[in-house]
Amino acid sequence: MTTIPLSWYLTLSAVLFTIGAIGVVTRRNAIVLFMCIEIMLNAVNLSFIAFSRFHLDHGGHLFSLMVIAVAAAEAGIGLALIVNVFRHRRTVNVDEVNLLRQ
């Protein structure tokens, strides 16, 4: 029996998601951008697991498992893309990678 209200977990999840979102819109380094996306994924995972415990159902755990797998694939491919962009442009600043906009 836990004494922590569910709203605490949801609020923490919302705060972490917001920190990640603010990072995505303010930071311009592509690698830090990816880290902020990982923060947002983790915030969602936290609320999945809190609801999973709240309803005593394993569905949330399994969904978090899927999210972790997708995050791993995303990190692998995204970082490969960043390495490739750096090789061509000598920068990882997303504002300077703007060939499609010109």
Add this chain to the structure above:
Amino acid sequence: MTAEQIFFVMFALGAVGGCLGVLASRNPVNSALSLVVAFFFLAGHYVLLQAHFLAILQILVYAGAIMVVFIFVLMLLNLHDDELGKARVNATKVLSVFVTGVLATVLVSVSLDFRDGAMQLGWPSVIDSEFGQIHPIGMELMTTWVLPFELVSILLLVGIVSAVVVAKKRL
């Protein structure tokens, strides 16, 4: 305050502080290390929620594998200050932070409302001692969720192949 609540506050402060460290530090290596700290504190939250398997997975996969890839790429690129680009503050950025703040207010107020009204259900008190451990999760994964499980394995295979293809200089 009960002991559980004190642990919650400690883990929450650690997680939020780690995530703020990701945003605040200028050097990406410091960002990566504060993110590892935040992941460890989140694993503590998972233990509080009786998700022991997910807590171990969080440390192994997130703090272990994914962050090692991040730090490896950071060291491979070996960025200097001129390659990081200047930190600019423009109208678009201010506006997007404002919009994100509005979104955050909505999210937090909805979350806090969970205390009131019809959602005042309370946590289930009778708990299966195996809840959140590897046996029931594995059983469910291999019965109800077997198709998503196989699809995720295909996704990871595609991820491996495409990461190699994208990062290679020439095939």
